[in-house]
Amino acid sequence: MAEVIFNGAAGRIEGRYHQNAREDAPIALILHPNPQFGGTMNNKVVYALYRTFVDLGFSTLRINFRGVGRSEGTFDNGEGELNDAATALDWLQTVNPTSSKCFISGFSFGAWIAMQxxxxxxxxxGFISVAPPADRYDFSFLAPCPVPGLILQGAKDDIVPFGxxxxxxxxxxxQRGIRIDYTQIADADHFFSGKLPEMCQIIEGYVKQRLAIRSVA
Structure with missing residues (x-):
């Protein structure tokens, strides 16, 4: 895992990056929860997502949004953070020009940015959307959702009502033609306390299945 710094619209963007040895390795970008409530790329759920994709053979990047850690700028209510994510994806693709697949994942606020x-x-x-805050942000832009993905949430989420x-x-x-999987993890709260291994196991199984399906197609 290496520290990386690259330029964004608001200044430098800080990230942590793992480069897989395969030139055609798939790539994944991981986005963190709301920085106004302490969200950073070192959040336990974000790190668990990062490690899961690394272990699956992805070249994987997680970043701090503007104003977090060593990333420059100030919180921008989602618009600037979406720009940061797009810049990070550009960087990831530039470093991996022959990648075979490209996934995005986010937790809470990061899931909202990822889906945009x-x-x-x-x-x-594909995408992995963990505890998307559908109670406080509008997800109606997903009409229709362009690619298959997995939505995960704790059945006892005390921040985002699972309904x-x-x-x-x-x-x-x-919607027809695109499969969206939705899984609730029993007894898990918003931060999957004590349930991160189960969360990672579900994601690992899903991504392995997706990669196998895509490789055969």
Whole structure:
């Protein structure tokens, strides 16, 4: 894992990056929760996502949004953070010009940013959306969702009521031609306290299945 710094619209963006040895290794970008509530790229859920993708053979990047850690700028209510994510994806693709697949993942606020970026970047092959804050942000832009993905939430999420996420997932699952998986983890809170290994196991199984399906197709 290496520290990386690259330029964004608000100044430098700080990240942590793992480069897989394979030139055609898939790539993944991981986005963190709301910095106004202490969210950083070192959040335990974000780090668990990062390690899962690394262990699956991805060249993987996680970043601090503007104003967090060594990233320059100030919080921009999502618009600037979306720009940061797009810049990070540009950097990741430049470093890995022959990557085979491209995934994006985010936790809470980071899931909202990730899903917006998904709509703007047709080269993305899939997503992992963890505890998307469907109670406080509008996800209606996912009409339709362009690629398959996995939505995960704790059944005892005390920050994002699971009913909002279930409703969002149900709407996405009704569209034809794109499969959206939705999984609730029993007894898990918003931060998956004591449940991170189970969360990672579900994600690992999902991504392995997706890669196998895509490689055969």
């Amino acid at each position: 970026l998904l709509m703007r970047r047709p080269e993305l092959d 909002y996420v279930a409703k969002m997932a149900d709407k996405l699952q009704q």
